[in-house]
């Protein structure tokens with residue numbers, strides 16, 4: 148399959164000289180070093196383990212890897228509490244191991260994105276230890292935000308409502324309150340202090356010099372607080388982001404900034420600036436609405452949110468995701484929508500945390516393959532760059548009995564061997580236990596088995612990713628909704644250059660018929676991107692389609708001339724990817 152010129156992913160080399168907008172064509176795989184593979188059998192995943200598994204990531208067809216924080220940390224917030232920004236947590240390896248990993252990823256054409264977590268540090272960071280002892284008003288003290296009374300900025304909401312009661316915490320050493328938007332062991336840095344900005348630039352340059360291709364900017368809406376505001380998205384925060392962008396561009400114009408700004412649409416868009424802030428931002432407004440649309444069997448929530456977030460600067464792109472390492476956040480939906488989501492997807496209190504749902508994709512969808520494929524078809528075809536959370540490609544489950552969001556951060560399930568093939572350590576030494584329940588546990592759900600079964604979710608994901616990679620329209624194309632009367636069916640066009648792709652998805656679990664107004668494309672012939680089946684020609688009259696429950700189509704619309712010239716060989720030729728011979732079960736029919 149990899150010799151096929153239409154699969155542009157495998158052999159691409161990284162060109163570091165000029166901005167390529169590579170992120171528009173990318174598919175990002177999000178993973179955690181500690182969760183992926185343990186090479187030294189101490190129970191914790193590490194960089195050598197991740198490097199060993201790069202073949203797997205490459206074979207999936209993704210083009211970039213986003214790593215959760217891997218820096219020294221007390222790990223009270225899974226590494227988002229950093230105590231040293233310019234080193235690797237010894238549990239995960241060394242800086243040399245990181246270097247080797249980046250080189251190996253680049254050699255495969257895979258880019259590497261890491262975290263920039265600078266809204267806050269760990270309270271164990273030397274800057275905080277110094278600040279709490281420094282004289283009031285000194286630059287060292289002012290690395291953080293202090294108060295005598297703990298009453299300032301009282302319009303700011305509390306984000307971790309299950310564990311915090313205030314954004315201020317008393318520090319007996321400093322004899323003052325310090326500001327924190329997250330856990331009370333994560334004091335917020337003070338971005339009004341130029342020394343903090345200088346340190347952030349140093350951190351950026353340190354990792355840029357090691358070859359990273361991008362940064363996910365953690366918690367950016369909260370960088371700066373101002374009295375009389377809710378402390379989110381204040382104009383000065385955007386000024387800081389422009390500075391970060393300028394610094395990154397100076398060093399590597401091809402490096403990408405990806406904003407984590409969990410905000411309403413109108414407040415998320417400004418993170419792109421005029422194309423001079425973040426290149427990408429997670430599409431937080433869209434994510435929950437995809438789940439609502441599937442639950443309600445109604446395309447309206449998706450259409451409304453996408454239509455209100457379509458206009459981005461030319462060099463910017465949404466990052467679309469279904470699930471990630473956090474709870475499925477419901478902070479930015481209405482109360483009715485949140486109640487609906489809780490009732491539908493998280494009936495048990497244990498499945499909820501803060502204002503969200505702590506479940507993986509497969510468990511949210513009761514392991515229903517059709518809905519998993521349907522949502523992935525949206526992930527890979529809506530406007531934006533898809534971000535795939537490790538393990539979701541095999542339908543991994545979660546463990547709701549673990550604390551906080553560890554529920555969805557369990558070891559990657561490689562095989563039915565002990566510890567899911569993740570580590571040969573004693574199970575008691577694992578950083579977290581692998582999922583073991585009969586439906587989603589590693590004996591039922593694992594890479595080794597799914598590689599061998601042609602119709603497995605893993606092989607379906609490899610296929611859909613290859614189809615997406617073969618058509619730039621998905622990453623770069625214009626986007627237009629069709630508005631069929633049947634609202635259970637979501638239909639849209641992706642157009643780039645000569646290419647027009649029609650995507651149709653049935654959000655209902657039963658068969659649906661739909662009539663699409665494609666009169667401006669009359670004469671075109673739709674061809675299925677997966678198997679090459681030619682459909683009836685489009686006429687001026689509404690185009691009728693029927694779809695089975697939760698089915699979807701990706702149809703390229705061939706112009707009449709193109710259709711004629713291809714009539715000898717109608718195959719779009721995006722056949723199911725071949726299973727590597729070594730993974731094939733003896734006697735299994737070859738794919739295609």
Ligand code: NOJ
Nearest residue numbers: 224227228329365366473
């Ligand atoms: C956002 C991260 O995604 C989350 O995991 C973390 O807890 C908060 N930032 C606070 O650092």
